[in-house]
Amino acid sequence: MVEKQKKPVTHFTINIPMLLFLALCMSQHPLLSHCQLDYNFYYKTCPLLEGIVRNGVWSAIMNDTRIAASILRLHFHDCIVNGCDASVLLDDTVDMTGEKNAGPNRNSLRGFEVIDNIKADVEKNCPSTVSCVDILTLAARDAVVLSGGSYWYVQLGRRDGTTANDQAANQQIPSPFEPLDNITAKFTSKGLDIKDVVLLSGAHTIGFAQCFTFKRRLFDFKGSGKPDPNLNSNLLQNLQSTCPSSDSTNSNKLAPLDPVTISKFDNVYYKNLLNNSGLLESDQALLIDPKTASMVDYYSKYPYMYTSDFGASMVKLSNVGILTGQNGQIRKKCRSVN
Numbered sequence: 001m002v003e004k005q006k007k008p009v010t011h012f013t014i015n016i017p018m019l020l021f022l023a024l025c026m027s028q029h030p031l032l033s034h035c036q037l038d039y040n041f042y043y044k045t046c047p048l049l050e051g052i053v054r055n056g057v058w059s060a061i062m063n064d065t066r067i068a069a070s071i072l073r074l075h076f077h078d079c080i081v082n083g084c085d086a087s088v089l090l091d092d093t094v095d096m097t098g099e100k101n102a103g104p105n106r107n108s109l110r111g112f113e114v115i116d117n118i119k120a121d122v123e124k125n126c127p128s129t130v131s132c133v134d135i136l137t138l139a140a141r142d143a144v145v146l147s148g149g150s151y152w153y154v155q156l157g158r159r160d161g162t163t164a165n166d167q168a169a170n171q172q173i174p175s176p177f178e179p180l181d182n183i184t185a186k187f188t189s190k191g192l193d194i195k196d197v198v199l200l201s202g203a204h205t206i207g208f209a210q211c212f213t214f215k216r217r218l219f220d221f222k223g224s225g226k227p228d229p230n231l232n233s234n235l236l237q238n239l240q241s242t243c244p245s246s247d248s249t250n251s252n253k254l255a256p257l258d259p260v261t262i263s264k265f266d267n268v269y270y271k272n273l274l275n276n277s278g279l280l281e282s283d284q285a286l287l288i289d290p291k292t293a294s295m296v297d298y299y300s301k302y303p304y305m306y307t308s309d310f311g312a313s314m315v316k317l318s319n320v321g322i323l324t325g326q327n328g329q330i331r332k333k334c335r336s337v338n
């Protein structure tokens with residue numbers, strides 16, 4: 001099991017980068033709001049927080065293994081749209097069409113009830129103290145750990161947004177059908193880079209995708225009348241039987257993103273790409289593009305490097321566009337603003 005999160009040991013040697021970092025952090029620029037986060041943010045106000053979140057994720061996984069993947073994806077879809085602010089958790093209201101029902105999310109995102117249940121437990125212990133976005137950030141980390149993946153320390157103190165935007169979700173969430181350069185542009189606009197695209201796409205080592213997200217690869221790829229040439233022929237046969245072309249009622253049927261180790265968080269995703277067994281076009285694109293192929297090769301060979309680098313990219317992701325200090329609010333319920 002996982003150790004209780006402790007503040008990592010820091011060695012206080014003053015150096016130029018550190019002075020620069022402190023100066024930047026003290027300037028309170030909005031782009032630097034992650035400087036106001038702290039590993040021990042709720043140490044006094046909600047000491048049981050991390051255990052409550054881990055238990056909630058654990059019992060959800062015991063009931064449904066796939067939920068780990070769903071929670072991780074929830075966190076990504078929260079952060080990539082106007083920053084990590086738990087906006088993805090907000091229900092639509094008469095005045096606001098939120099993100100939940102935006103194209104990439106409707107009938108696709110799962111795990112909202114898990115976050116609701118954890119939030120209810122947290123509220124019982126420490127009312128109006130812990131943000132929904134911090135809960136989701138911790139839950140995503142725990143989902144990876146409990147699936148056999150890496151552990152990373154999560155800084156806390158994010159605050160919840162008060163709006164959600166369906167248009168932003170439609171525009172900012174990457175599509176499996178768009179070129180890698182477009183996906184990379186969406187990441188770089190958030191302060192992430194092409195290495196983060198490769199590392200974070202490795203989250204597709206767990207979870208499932210619906211037929212409609214990859215079906216065009218199976219029969220008539222881009223009007224060629226043939227399947228995608230970059231799709232392993234054994235996998236092609238399996239997928240064609242899961243999603244037969246004759247039948248349009250099966251567009252919601254599921255195929256595993258990593259068919260070799262379906263619910264284990266490992267580097268087999270990258271090994272699959274070398275084998276032309278990436279499920280989505282956007283997965284296999286990482287091997288086709290020479291800018292990313294060498295990274296795919298590297299992470300397929302060095303699982304320990306994948307473990308540590310994935311954690312570092314997740315930390316970057318979970319600090320995108322966050323609200324801290326007096327901004328935003330601590331929602332009482334994750335589905336609605338106070």
Ligand code: HEM
Pocket residue numbers: 066068069070071072073076107108109110174175176177183197200201203204206207208209210211213257280282
């Ligand atoms: C790089 C661009 C990405 C694209 C184009 C993409 C696209 C998709 C699509 C189409 C699905 C299947 C959805 C469905 O069929 O309902 C999916 C599932 C998933 N995605 Fe991504 N994704 C991307 C990046 C990420 C990132 C960065 C993460 C997390 C760090 C992530 C985590 C997941 C997980 C875990 C699932 C499975 C969810 C489940 O089984 O409930 N994805 N993604």
Ligand SMILES: *[C@@H]1O[C@H](CO)[C@@H](O)[C@H](O)[C@H]1NC(C)=O
Pocket residue numbers: 060063064
């Ligand atoms: C267990 O998982 C199923 C499938 O995801 C879900 O419908 C159900 O609500 C879950 N039950 C509990 C108690 O979480």
Ligand SMILES: *[C@@H]1O[C@H](CO)[C@@H](O)[C@H](O)[C@H]1NC(C)=O
Pocket residue numbers: 177178179182
């Ligand atoms: C990719 O981005 C370019 C430039 O922004 C845009 O013109 C093009 O329509 C995008 N392609 C897709 C498939 O989204």
Ligand SMILES: *[C@@H]1O[C@H](CO)[C@@H](O)[C@H](O)[C@H]1NC(C)=O
Pocket residue numbers: 232234235259260271272275277
């Ligand atoms: C290569 O692809 C096949 C078909 O998807 C798969 O069963 C096999 O395990 C893959 N090999 C490796 C080394 O990943």
